[in-house]
Amino acid sequence: MSETQEKPALMTRPIPAPAVTVESKPFWDAAAEGRFLIKRCNACGKAHWYPRTICPLCGSDDTVWQESPGEGVIYTYSVMHRSPTGPYALGYVTLDEGPAVMTNFVDVAPDGLKIGMRVKVKFQPTENGPPVPVFTPV
Amino acid sequence: MSIKGKAYIMGAFEHPTRDAPDKTTAQLHAECAKGALEDAGLTKDDVDGYFCAGDAPGFGALSMLDYMGLKNVRHLDSTETGGSSYIVHVGHAAQAIAAGKCNVALITLAGRPRQTGNRPASRAGGGGGAPQGLSDGPPEAGFENIYGGTTHNTYGMCAMRHMYEYGTTSEQLAWIKVAASHHAQWNEHAYLKNVVTVEEVVNSRMISDPLHLLDCCVVTDGGGALIVTSPEIARSLKRPKVKVIGAGEAPKGPLGGQHLDLTHSGAVWSGPRAFEEAGVKPADIKYASIYDSFTITVLMQLEDLGFCEKGQGGKFVADGNLISGVGKLPFNTDGGGLCNNHPTNRGGITKVIEAVRQLRGEAHPKVQVQNCDLAIAHGTGGSLGVRHGSGTVILEREA
Ligand SMILES: [Zn+2]
Numbered sequence: 001m002s003e004t005q006e007k008p009a010l011m012t013r014p015i016p017a018p019a020v021t022v023e024s025k026p027f028w029d030a031a032a033e034g035r036f037l038i039k040r041c042n043a044c045g046k047a048h049w050y051p052r053t054i055c056p057l058c059g060s061d062d063t064v065w066q067e068s069p070g071e072g073v074i075y076t077y078s079v080m081h082r083s084p085t086g087p088y089a090l091g092y093v094t095l096d097e098g099p100a101v102m103t104n105f106v107d108v109a110p111d112g113l114k115i116g117m118r119v120k121v122k123f124q125p126t127e128n129g130p131p132v133p134v135f136t137p138v
Numbered sequence: 139m140s141i142k143g144k145a146y147i148m149g150a151f152e153h154p155t156r157d158a159p160d161k162t163t164a165q166l167h168a169e170c171a172k173g174a175l176e177d178a179g180l181t182k183d184d185v186d187g188y189f190c191a192g193d194a195p196g197f198g199a200l201s202m203l204d205y206m207g208l209k210n211v212r213h214l215d216s217t218e219t220g221g222s223s224y225i226v227h228v229g230h231a232a233q234a235i236a237a238g239k240c241n242v243a244l245i246t247l248a249g250r251p252r253q254t255g256n257r258p259a260s261r262a263g264g265g266g267g268a269p270q271g272l273s274d275g276p277p278e279a280g281f282e283n284i285y286g287g288t289t290h291n292t293y294g295m296c297a298m299r300h301m302y303e304y305g306t307t308s309e310q311l312a313w314i315k316v317a318a319s320h321h322a323q324w325n326e327h328a329y330l331k332n333v334v335t336v337e338e339v340v341n342s343r344m345i346s347d348p349l350h351l352l353d354c355c356v357v358t359d360g361g362g363a364l365i366v367t368s369p370e371i372a373r374s375l376k377r378p379k380v381k382v383i384g385a386g387e388a389p390k391g392p393l394g395g396q397h398l399d400l401t402h403s404g405a406v407w408s409g410p411r412a413f414e415e416a417g418v419k420p421a422d423i424k425y426a427s428i429y430d431s432f433t434i435t436v437l438m439q440l441e442d443l444g445f446c447e448k449g450q451g452g453k454f455v456a457d458g459n460l461i462s463g464v465g466k467l468p469f470n471t472d473g474g475g476l477c478n479n480h481p482t483n484r485g486g487i488t489k490v491i492e493a494v495r496q497l498r499g500e501a502h503p504k505v506q507v508q509n510c511d512l513a514i515a516h517g518t519g520g521s522l523g524v525r526h527g528s529g530t531v532i533l534e535r536e537a
Contacts, residue, residue: 013286015284015285015286016284017284018279018280018281018284019274019275019279019280019283020280021274021275021277021280022274023277024280024281028280046394046396048394048395048396049281049392049394049395050277050278050280050281050282050395051281052277055394056393056394057393057394057396075299075398075400076295076296076298076299076302076400077295077298078290078291078292078294078295078297078298078346078347078348078349079291079294079346079347080286080288080290080291080294080345080346081343081344081345081346081347082290082345082346083286088286090285090286090287090291090292090294090295090346091295092295092398092400094398098395098396099394099395099396100392100395100396100398101281101395102281102282102285102287102524103285104285104286110347115298115299115302126284132284
C-alpha cells in the first residue's frame with residue numbers, strides 16, 4: 001500500500017523502553033523472542049497481570065511463567081487525540097486466561113475499535129529496550 | 139471507635155489565586171495555613187497536628203513544618219491518596235483528635251502546575267518509569283507507564299465502559315459541566331465564569347474519547363487549608379461549628395487484573411462506611427461536594443455513593459438536577475474543579491471548603507442551599523481507570 005494523505009491513521013505509537021526489573025526480566029527476555037508470557041499461580045490456579053513473584057490473588061509464592069497465545073477481547077479503550085505523535089488508543093484487554101492487561105491498540109484506525117472486539121498480541125520494537133506487547137484486531 | 143461528633147472543622151481557606159508565577163509552592167502552603175488559622179481565630183502556635191500529602195515540597199511534612207514554624211506539632215500524617223488525600227485527612231484528623239493525639243489539626247494543599255508544566259498528562263510516555271535512585275520504581279511501571287496513560291485517557295476508558303454497560307450519553311455527562319458553570323458564574327475567583335450549554339460541551343474538541351475539552355477540569359495554581367479541632371476548642375471559637383459525623387476511605391485497583399471494573403469507584407466502600415458512621419442516608423444530604431476531575435468522575439461517584447441506582451447516573455444529572463435552586467441535589471456550588479479551581483491537579487480540599495461554606499451559610503447567596511445542615515464531601519485520587527483512593531466525609535452544622 002502506498003502512503004497517501006487519504007489513508008486513515010493507523011495508531012502505531014512510538015513506545016518508550018519499558019523498565020525491566022529482576023522480577024520482570026523473564027517476561028522481557030521472552031518478548032525479545034516474540035513469546036508472550038503471563039504468570040500463573042500453582043496454589044490458586046489463576047493467572048494474574050501484571051506479572052509478580054507473589055500471587056496477588058491468594059498470596060502464594062508458587063507462581064510460574066506460562067506462555068499465552070495473547071488473545072482476548074477489548075474491555076474498554078480511549079483514543080487520545082491530544083498527542084504530538086498522532087492519536088493513540090489506550091485500553092484494556094481481557095485475556096482468555098482471565099486477567100485484564102493495559103495496552104495500546106495498533107494497526108487500527110481511531111474509529112475502528114469496539115468494546116468486545118477480539119484482539120491478539122503483537123510485539124512492537126522500542127528504542128534501546130525489549131519489544132513491548134500491543135494488541136491488534138484479529 | 140467512632141469519630142462521630144469528636145471533631146469540628148473550624149477553619150477553611152481557599153487561596154484566591156489561580157495563577158501563581160511569583161510564589162513558591164511552600165509559600166502557597168503557608169499562605170493557606172495562615173488563612174485557615176485566621177478564619178478559625180487561632181494562631182500557628184495552637185497547631186499540634188499537621189497533615190499534608192504528595193504536593194508538599196521537599197521532605198513533605200518535615201519541610202513544611204519547619205518552613206511554617208509550627209513548633210508545637212505532636213502528630214503528623216502524610217497519607218497520600220492523590221486528590222482525595224485532604225478528604226481522607228479530615229477523617230484521620232478526627233481520629234487523632236478522638237484518640238487524644240492532637241487538638242488542633244492543620245491540613246494544607248498547594249501547588250503551581252500552571253508554572254511548572256506539571257500537567258495532569260505528565261505520566262505519559264517518558265522512559266516508561268525506568269529504575270532510578272534508591273528505588274527500582276513502581277512495580278507496574280514496565281507494564282503500564284509505557285502505554286501513554288494520562289489522566290484524560292484513563293478516565294476516558296471509564297466513560298467509554300460506562301456508556302457501553304449503561305447507555306450513558308455525552309449529553310448526560312455534559313449536564314454536569316453545565317451545572318458547575320451555572321454555579322461558577324457567581325464565584326468571583328472562578329477560573330471559568332461563563333455559563334455553558336450541553337451543546338457547547340458535546341461540540342467542544344475531543345480530548346480522549348468520549349471526553350471532550352469541556353468534560354475536563356481546569357488546571358490551576360493555588361491551594362487550600364482546613365483546621366480541624368476538638369469539641370472543647372470548637373466551643374471556644376466564634377465561628378459556626380461544622381461537625382464531622384462520618385468518614386470513610388477505600389483504595390481500589392485491578393488486583394492482578396482479575397477484578398478490573400472501571401464502572402465502579404472506591405466510593406462503593408468509602409461512602410457506606412461514612413453514611414453508617416454518620417447515621418444518615420444519601421436522601422438526607424442537602425448539599426454534595428463531589429470531586430469533578432472530569433464529568434464522568436462525578437457521575438460514577440453519585441451512583442457509588444447511593445444518590446441513584448448504578449447506571450442511572452446519566453438520568454440523575456440531566457435537566458439541571460445538580461443546579462442549586464433548580465435540582466434535587468445541589469453540587470459543587472463554587473463551580474468545582476470543572477470551572478472554579480483544581481489546585482495542583484488535586485481537588486479534594488476545595489470539596490471540603492465549599493461544604494463548610496454551605497453549612498456555615500457563607501456560600502454565595504445565589505447558590506446557598508436553604509437550611510443547609512447536612513453535607514457530604516467526597517473525592518477520588520489517582521486514576522479511576524487504573525488505581526485510586528477514595529475518601530468521603532459527612533459534615534453537619536451544629537446550631
Ligand atoms: Zn494464587
